[in-house]
Amino acid sequence: MDERIGTVDLAGEYAEVGSEVEAAVLGVLRSRTYVLGPECEAFEAELAGFVGADFAVGAASGTDALVLALRAVGVEPGSEVVTTPFTFFATAEAILLAGARPVFADIEAHGFNLDPAALDAAINERTRAIVPVHLFGACADLDAIGALAAARSVPLVEDAAQAIGATRGGRRAGSVGAAAAFSFYPSKNLSTAGDGGAVTTCDSEVAERVRLLGNHGSRERDHHLLAGTTSRLDALQAAILRVKLRHLPRWNQARREVAAGYSERLAGLDGVELPCVAADETPVWHQYAVRCRPSAQRAAVCKALEEAGVEWRHFYPRPAYRQPGLGEARLPAGACPEAERACDEVICLPIHPRLGSDELDRVADAVRRAATG
Numbered sequence: 001m002d003e004r005i006g007t008v009d010l011a012g013e014y015a016e017v018g019s020e021v022e023a024a025v026l027g028v029l030r031s032r033t034y035v036l037g038p039e040c041e042a043f044e045a046e047l048a049g050f051v052g053a054d055f056a057v058g059a060a061s062g063t064d065a066l067v068l069a070l071r072a073v074g075v076e077p078g079s080e081v082v083t084t085p086f087t088f089f090a091t092a093e094a095i096l097l098a099g100a101r102p103v104f105a106d107i108e109a110h111g112f113n114l115d116p117a118a119l120d121a122a123i124n125e126r127t128r129a130i131v132p133v134h135l136f137g138a139c140a141d142l143d144a145i146g147a148l149a150a151a152r153s154v155p156l157v158e159d160a161a162q163a164i165g166a167t168r169g170g171r172r173a174g175s176v177g178a179a180a181a182f183s184f185y186p187s188k189n190l191s192t193a194g195d196g197g198a199v200t201t202c203d204s205e206v207a208e209r210v211r212l213l214g215n216h217g218s219r220e221r222d223h224h225l226l227a228g229t230t231s232r233l234d235a236l237q238a239a240i241l242r243v244k245l246r247h248l249p250r251w252n253q254a255r256r257e258v259a260a261g262y263s264e265r266l267a268g269l270d271g272v273e274l275p276c277v278a279a280d281e282t283p284v285w286h287q288y289a290v291r292c293r294p295s296a297q298r299a300a301v302c303k304a305l306e307e308a309g310v311e312w313r314h315f316y317p318r319p320a321y322r323q324p325g326l327g328e329a330r331l332p333a334g335a336c337p338e339a340e341r342a343c344d345e346v347i348c349l350p351i352h353p354r355l356g357s358d359e360l361d362r363v364a365d366a367v368r369r370a371a372t373g
Helices: 010-031 038-051 062-072 089-097 116-122 142-152 204-213 235-266 295-307 324-329 337-345 357-372
Strands: 055-059 080-083 101-104 127-131 157-159 179-183 197-201 218-220 288-292 346-349
Touching (some): 010 038, 038 055, 038 235, 055 062, 055 204, 062 127, 062 179, 062 197, 080 089, 089 101, 089 324, 101 324, 127 142, 127 157, 235 288, 235 357, 288 295, 288 337, 295 346, 295 357, 337 346
Parallel strands (some): 080 127, 157 179
Antiparallel strands (some): 055 197, 179 197, 288 346
């Protein structure tokens, strides 16, 4: 059996940039400045420049970044926040942690992001924010969603955890809303050696509030302006991110080439729907997600991938509103039919910048055998 093809390649990434990362980490250790400080400030400036925002503020995780962003734009207990049900639970969880109630609008019929029409119907007088998720590295419809947010005077908070560097309509994820949240978890396109996150914004007041909330409401020691929390990106992680950010454009381009390779190899299969890309968007392919139907075909494809030594992922097996952790915010089955159909059909194939042609052939051959058998 050939070596197993993984969904991520941290070993390969380390082989490529490990010496740079080690030098950066050693510099932080020698500086003895581990929390905040010049490395964090430099990374925040570089991230803001990359995204096209005026400000970036580090956080301890992507989830924290979303909670801080929601609180900073005025989400408070008793309010509602509209988002997608087809996402990692952290999106809905962050809304709960900000004290609000998540309200779910369905996704597009042939995509994975919020349907603007469904979003429009879900907004009401209690809505205090809209959270589109740029899922799998592809931007939601920022023009339509942004127009809705502006017309209703509701802040737009982008969940850009999977989409750093993605564009739609000429704008980068993280530069459009009142604020945006990024995650740097090790599996992300831009990753730390642990947890980490950041908020980007073009609003100086939002940036300042995020910074206060993440540092116990304090600008200076022993003087606390509000009740916040501890959520700071540490200097070691910031140093690692600074190294990797320099390589990110090249890595994202490599992901696009891998995605194109999949699309070429898998074209024309009955019952296998490939991800579609709008003319005005450039995804960064955090995941390459195909839909397989009926369920028997999906099961056959998953089995074929396993037998070929190919790792795959099921993102996400149930809509967020069916998770027990939502409590009273849970919804019955059938509430968002398109999201539930995606949950039943999706398979995420391996994708990372170092996936070669032979590996692409092996993955595609397994999918084609199962789909045509």
